[in-house]
Amino acid sequence: MSILRNVKSLVPLFDRVLVQRVKPETKTASGIFLPESSVKEQNVAKVLAVGPGTVDINGNKVPVSVAPGDHVLTPPFGGSPVKVGEEDYTLYRDSEILAKINGE
Amino acid sequence: MSILRNVKSLVPLFDRVLVQRVKPETKTASGIFLPESSVKEQNVAKVLAVGPGTVDINGNKVPVSVAPGDHVLTPPFGGSPVKVGEEDYTLYRDSEILAKINGE
Amino acid sequence: MSILRNVKSLVPLFDRVLVQRVKPETKTASGIFLPESSVKEQNVAKVLAVGPGTVDINGNKVPVSVAPGDHVLTPPFGGSPVKVGEEDYTLYRDSEILAKINGE
Amino acid sequence: MSILRNVKSLVPLFDRVLVQRVKPETKTASGIFLPESSVKEQNVAKVLAVGPGTVDINGNKVPVSVAPGDHVLTPPFGGSPVKVGEEDYTLYRDSEILAKINGE
Amino acid sequence: MSILRNVKSLVPLFDRVLVQRVKPETKTASGIFLPESSVKEQNVAKVLAVGPGTVDINGNKVPVSVAPGDHVLTPPFGGSPVKVGEEDYTLYRDSEILAKINGE
Amino acid sequence: MSILRNVKSLVPLFDRVLVQRVKPETKTASGIFLPESSVKEQNVAKVLAVGPGTVDINGNKVPVSVAPGDHVLTPPFGGSPVKVGEEDYTLYRDSEILAKINGE
Amino acid sequence: MSILRNVKSLVPLFDRVLVQRVKPETKTASGIFLPESSVKEQNVAKVLAVGPGTVDINGNKVPVSVAPGDHVLTPPFGGSPVKVGEEDYTLYRDSEILAKINGE
Numbered sequence: 266m267s268i269l270r271n272v273k274s275l276v277p278l279f280d281r282v283l284v285q286r287v288k289p290e291t292k293t294a295s296g297i298f299l300p301e302s303s304v305k306e307q308n309v310a311k312v313l314a315v316g317p318g319t320v321d322i323n324g325n326k327v328p329v330s331v332a333p334g335d336h337v338l339t340p341p342f343g344g345s346p347v348k349v350g351e352e353d354y355t356l357y358r359d360s361e362i363l364a365k366i367n368g369e
Numbered sequence: 370m371s372i373l374r375n376v377k378s379l380v381p382l383f384d385r386v387l388v389q390r391v392k393p394e395t396k397t398a399s400g401i402f403l404p405e406s407s408v409k410e411q412n413v414a415k416v417l418a419v420g421p422g423t424v425d426i427n428g429n430k431v432p433v434s435v436a437p438g439d440h441v442l443t444p445p446f447g448g449s450p451v452k453v454g455e456e457d458y459t460l461y462r463d464s465e466i467l468a469k470i471n472g473e
Numbered sequence: 474m475s476i477l478r479n480v481k482s483l484v485p486l487f488d489r490v491l492v493q494r495v496k497p498e499t500k501t502a503s504g505i506f507l508p509e510s511s512v513k514e515q516n517v518a519k520v521l522a523v524g525p526g527t528v529d530i531n532g533n534k535v536p537v538s539v540a541p542g543d544h545v546l547t548p549p550f551g552g553s554p555v556k557v558g559e560e561d562y563t564l565y566r567d568s569e570i571l572a573k574i575n576g577e
Numbered sequence: 578m579s580i581l582r583n584v585k586s587l588v589p590l591f592d593r594v595l596v597q598r599v600k601p602e603t604k605t606a607s608g609i610f611l612p613e614s615s616v617k618e619q620n621v622a623k624v625l626a627v628g629p630g631t632v633d634i635n636g637n638k639v640p641v642s643v644a645p646g647d648h649v650l651t652p653p654f655g656g657s658p659v660k661v662g663e664e665d666y667t668l669y670r671d672s673e674i675l676a677k678i679n680g681e
Numbered sequence: 682m683s684i685l686r687n688v689k690s691l692v693p694l695f696d697r698v699l700v701q702r703v704k705p706e707t708k709t710a711s712g713i714f715l716p717e718s719s720v721k722e723q724n725v726a727k728v729l730a731v732g733p734g735t736v737d738i739n740g741n742k743v744p745v746s747v748a749p750g751d752h753v754l755t756p757p758f759g760g761s762p763v764k765v766g767e768e769d770y771t772l773y774r775d776s777e778i779l780a781k782i783n784g785e
Numbered sequence: 786m787s788i789l790r791n792v793k794s795l796v797p798l799f800d801r802v803l804v805q806r807v808k809p810e811t812k813t814a815s816g817i818f819l820p821e822s823s824v825k826e827q828n829v830a831k832v833l834a835v836g837p838g839t840v841d842i843n844g845n846k847v848p849v850s851v852a853p854g855d856h857v858l859t860p861p862f863g864g865s866p867v868k869v870g871e872e873d874y875t876l877y878r879d880s881e882i883l884a885k886i887n888g889e
Numbered sequence: 890m891s892i893l894r895n896v897k898s899l900v901p902l903f904d905r906v907l908v909q910r911v912k913p914e915t916k917t918a919s920g921i922f923l924p925e926s927s928v929k930e931q932n933v934a935k936v937l938a939v940g941p942g943t944v945d946i947n948g949n950k951v952p953v954s955v956a957p958g959d960h961v962l963t964p965p966f967g968g969s970p971v972k973v974g975e976e977d978y979t980l981y982r983d984s985e986i987l988a989k990i991n992g993e
Contacts, residue, residue: 434590
């Protein structure tokens with residue numbers, strides 16, 4: 266029995282942000298499968314958990330700039346990969362996250 | 370349906386600046402197409418969105434030095450590319466932007 | 474007779490964290506051996522000992538963010554390996570530890 | 578029509594300095610063309626515009642040490658090239674400029 | 682006659698720590714020689730001398746975290762080798778020492 | 786006509802030091818030419834001009850540690866070369882100068 | 890006539906330390922020449938001159954930790970070589986000196 270059975274048990278440390286990449290759509294809304302070349306690769310991910318932030322040299326807390334549930338744009342490289350079951354996740358430092366994506 | 374459908378939903382974090390490169394003119398004002406070799410390559414881009422800035426070690430906010438709508442000179446290399454639909458955008462750190470271009 | 478006979482005699486310095494990797498299960502609960510390819514490789518480790526932390530430039534103590542007994546997610550690379558008897562351990566800096574894993 | 582038609586519309590950011598290299602003389606005062614090998618290569622440039630300077634960690638402004646109109650000695654390598662029309666310019670950080678050249 | 686005849690005349694500077702690696706046992710307590718492959722390689726060393734420590738930017742002394750007589754775990758690489766007579770010693774910076782080894 | 790006609794018009798910026806290397810003697814006092822191999826290569830230079838120094842993060846001026854007229858020992862590598870007319874000069878950062886050479 | 894005729898005219902700047910390596914003995918006390926392989930290579934040097942030290946960011950002087958006449962252990966690599974006449978000397982930064990060697 267694995268210690269890490271559920272991604273919800275992962276508590277990021279410092280300013281780390283746990284995300285899961287949003288899989289690109291591979292079929293249309295009406296259920297037609299898209300040829301692979303037409304599937305856009307985007308570094309869009311959903312934030313699952315964030316660390317408590319860091320403390321600067323004057324002792325002030327520096328909170329993480331994103332929150333669980335946010336959709337974010339992640340950098341094309343970097344981050345620490347984590348596999349839980351069959352799913353892939355990534356841990357980034359907060360400052361590596363490029364942008365938040367506002368909902369509509 | 371993609372999460373990132375509209376570049377306007379991108380909210381840069383920290384001191385990041387979202388720009389779109391201004392495409393060089395490929396035809397004259399009177400509509401004549403220019404041969405490719407005469408099209409000048411310039412790293413001129415339009416600022417679409419900027420982050421909230423950073424906080425220095427004394428807790429003071431350091432705002433971003435450019436604003437949406439500004440035309441700027443970007444460095445020839447670097448930045449994080451973002452594709453939304455068929456359009457290409459780039460995210461730079463504020464300090465990477467070389468110069469503002471004043472309107473006339 | 475070796476000086477380092479027992480891992481319990483290791484006292485990490487500064488912000489170092491002594492961990493032992495949790496071995497992936499190689500047989501099922503009912504005792505059936507699993508083929509190697511089905512054994513998931515996870516960088517999950519148990520914290521055995523932590524250093525006293527560091528002191529920042531204003532003289533304030535910065536304690537280590539994990540504690541003995543914690544299960545943690547370690548980075549895929551890095552750390553200093555230590556062998557005691559037939560067992561392998563690793564020492565990380567506190568900031569290299571990616572996440573804590575909450576018990577259930 | 579290009580956004581960047583005139584070098585005068587370039588406003589350097591931070592401590593950047595926009596310069597144009599002074600072309601070496603290729604003919605004598607009396608109009609005789611000099612053979613290429615006798616033309617001295619000097620990294621002499623004229624300052625066209627300077628940024629507002631930077632702010633140090635105590636919030637004090639650090640102005641740029643040269644001013645438009647100054648002749649300066651630039652380093653043999655580095656800087657960001659900018660082309661406006663047929664002319665070449667370079668942007669340096671203030672601290673990269675080696676020396677001012679006093680007029681006579 | 683060599684200036685450095687005795688390791689006891691070495692006084693480490695700053696936060697340096699002079700250690701001698703503890704040689705792995707090559708025979709059993711009863712005097713039987715062990716084959717080389719069964720001799721465990723451990724980076725265990727004895728501290729012989731330590732420097733006075735460093736001074737932080739606020740003028741406070743930062744003492745060395747180990748003391749002469751301590752057994753320590755050293756990193757697998759690094760340090761400055763010193764040879765006195767036929768014996769090999771190593772000088773590390775205090776922060777390179779991984780852990781103290783408690784006596785029993 | 787060159788902008789940089791006279792090395793005296795060069796005003797180093799920041800903590801830069803303009804020096805000219807002292808040429809090794811190639812003939813004896815009595816006028817006998819020395820074979821090249823007997824001419825000692827020394828990185829000895831004369832200081833021609835120094836910058837105003839730098840400002841530390843607390844706003845205090847940090848003057849340059851050498852003065853025009855000083856003879857100094859320069860590092861074997863580094864520095865920015867400057868050619869004025871047929872003469873070669875070098876600009877160093879103050880901290881790169883190894884030692885002053887006292888007159889006798 | 891060389892500017893640098895005498896090593897005593899060298900005045901190290903900042904935290905630099907001028908040393909001369911102590912040559913290993915090549916004959917015994919009774920005058921017998923030693924075969925080269927038995928001559929121990931030690932990085933032992935004598936301090937000839939030291940700089941005035943540095944100033945930290947709070948304006949406090951940081952003196953050099955060794956003094957002329959001290960015997961020191963130098964690192965196996967690094968330092969700036971200086972040749973005066975037929976003799977070789979080296980300039981180190983104070984923090985590169987590994988240890989003092991106490992006299993007996």
